[in-house]
Structures are given as C-alpha cells and as structure tokens.
Amino acid sequence: GQNIDQPTEMTATEGAIVQINCTYQTSGFNGLFWYQQHAGEAPTFLSYNVLDGLEEKGRFSSFLSRSKGYSYLLLKELQMKDSASYLCAVKDSNYQLIWGAGTKLIIKP
Amino acid sequence: IAGITQAPTSQILAAGRRMTLRCTQDMRHNAMYWYRQDLGLGLRLIHYSNTAGTTGKGEVPDGYSVSRANTDDFPLTLASAVPSQTSVYFCASSDSVVGDVDTQYFGPGTRLTVL
Numbered sequence: 001g002q003n004i005d006q007p008t009e010m011t012a013t014e015g016a017i018v019q020i021n022c023t024y025q026t027s028g029f030n031g032l033f034w035y036q037q038h039a040g041e042a043p044t045f046l047s048y049n050v051l052d053g054l055e056e057k058g059r060f061s062s063f064l065s066r067s068k069g070y071s072y073l074l075l076k077e078l079q080m081k082d083s084a085s086y087l088c089a090v091k092d093s094n095y096q097l098i099w100g101a102g103t104k105l106i107i108k109p
Numbered sequence: 110i111a112g113i114t115q116a117p118t119s120q121i122l123a124a125g126r127r128m129t130l131r132c133t134q135d136m137r138h139n140a141m142y143w144y145r146q147d148l149g150l151g152l153r154l155i156h157y158s159n160t161a162g163t164t165g166k167g168e169v170p171d172g173y174s175v176s177r178a179n180t181d182d183f184p185l186t187l188a189s190a191v192p193s194q195t196s197v198y199f200c201a202s203s204d205s206v207v208g209d210v211d212t213q214y215f216g217p218g219t220r221l222t223v224l
Contacts, residue, residue, distance in 0.1 A: 004151065042218055043152070043199070045212045100151050101149060
C-alpha cells in the first residue's frame with residue numbers, strides 16, 4: 001500500500017526554527033508537495049521537490065531524498081501566523097496526489 | 110478573479126437525501142478534483158477529471174458521482190447520503206495532471222453533516 005508519515009503535532013517557539021519530517025512509500029514518484037492549512041481554511045501550496053536537494057523560498061525550505069523516501073520542511077524565524085497544519089503529499093505513478101494526515105504546528109510566544 | 114468557489118459553505122442533511130455540492134473555477138484549468146478531509150486522516154481523493162468530458166474514480170468513490178460538462182464546473186453528487194459521509198469536502202483544480210509543477214489550488218470547502 002501507499003503511505004505518507006508525518007508527526008501528528010509539533011510545538012515551537014516564536015523566532016525559532018522547526019523541521020517537519022515526512023517519509024513516504026508510494027507506487028512511483030512524480031514529485032513531492034508541501035501545503036499549509038490554517039484551521040478552517042483550504043490548503044495552500046508552499047513548495048515542490050522532484051529532484052534531490054534543498055529548495056529555498058524565503059523563510060521556508062524543503063528538502064528531498066528520493067533514495068530514502070524522505071522530505072522535510074524547514075521553517076525559520078517562526079511567526080505566530082505560522083501556526084497551522086502542514087501537509088505532505090506525493091504524486092504517484094498515476095499522477096495522483098497521496099496525502100499525509102498533516103502535522104499541526106503550534107507556535108508559542 | 111475568484112479562483113475556485115464552492116457552494117454551499119456548510120449543510121446539514123438528513124440521511125437518505127440527495128445532495129449536490131457545487132464547484133466552479135475561473136482559471137481555465139484542465140484538471141479538477143474532489144477530496145474529503147476527516148480528522149486524523151489525510152485528504153482522500155473521491156473523483157477527478159483530467160479534462161472536460163472525462164472523469165475518473167479516486168480512492169473513495171463509493172456513494173458519490175461527478176460530471177464535467179464544461180471546463181469550469183465540477184459538481185459532486187451524493188445520491189443517498191449516509192452519516193459516514195459527514196466530512197469537509199474540498200474541490201481543487203490544476204492546469205494539468207502531468208507536468209513539472211502542476212500545483213493544485215483549493216476551494217474554501219463545504220462542511221457537510223449527515224444526520
């Protein structure tokens with residue numbers, strides 16, 4: 001079966017750095033996506049990785065290792081507005097997105 | 110530009126009733142999707158459409174049907190609602206299915222409760 005694993009919940013302090021991990025086992029791989037979802041709202045796109053390595057976009061970076069079936073999302077200089085769920089999704093061999101259950105990130109002052 | 114709109118925002122429905130959730134996008138995207146999101150579970154694909162006139166089954170299609178008569182609209186119908194269909198439903202669209210980055214854009218969601 002196909003599986004995406006992420007921690008259920010993480011807590012971090014405002015101004016700090018946090019790393020959210022995602023491991024996956026899917027039938028094929030055509031890219032990995034990270035989305036942000038605030039409570040009661042729709043998911044919004046954050047980043048995309050298809051090749052190994054780090055993609056940086058402002059305060060957010062995403063890393064991929066295809067051989068290890070592993071990705072992480074790195075959030076720097078945390079702000080209170082970063083409190084949200086972060087969803088990892090992998091596009092499989094049928095070009096369908098397989099979604100993790102999401103990691104709820106709580107930011108404390 | 111509205112992006113993707115969904116209606117209704119929320120609905121309480123008696124079991125056994127028929128219900129259509131509406132989804133409209135104005136981005137001229139080829140592909141559209143319906144997901145359900147339940148607490149503790151990832152988004153699960155119900156049905157999808159790669160282009161107008163075609164539809165396909167996702168991971169959890171039973172009890173749901175869709176149509177794609179044109180590019181903009183992708184309604185989801187529950188023929189006879191059951192309590193296990195209580196969920197938040199998201200419609201999404203993307204420019205393509207296959208591509209370097211075919212980001213999916215989501216509508217605001219419909220919160221459905223079946224009693």
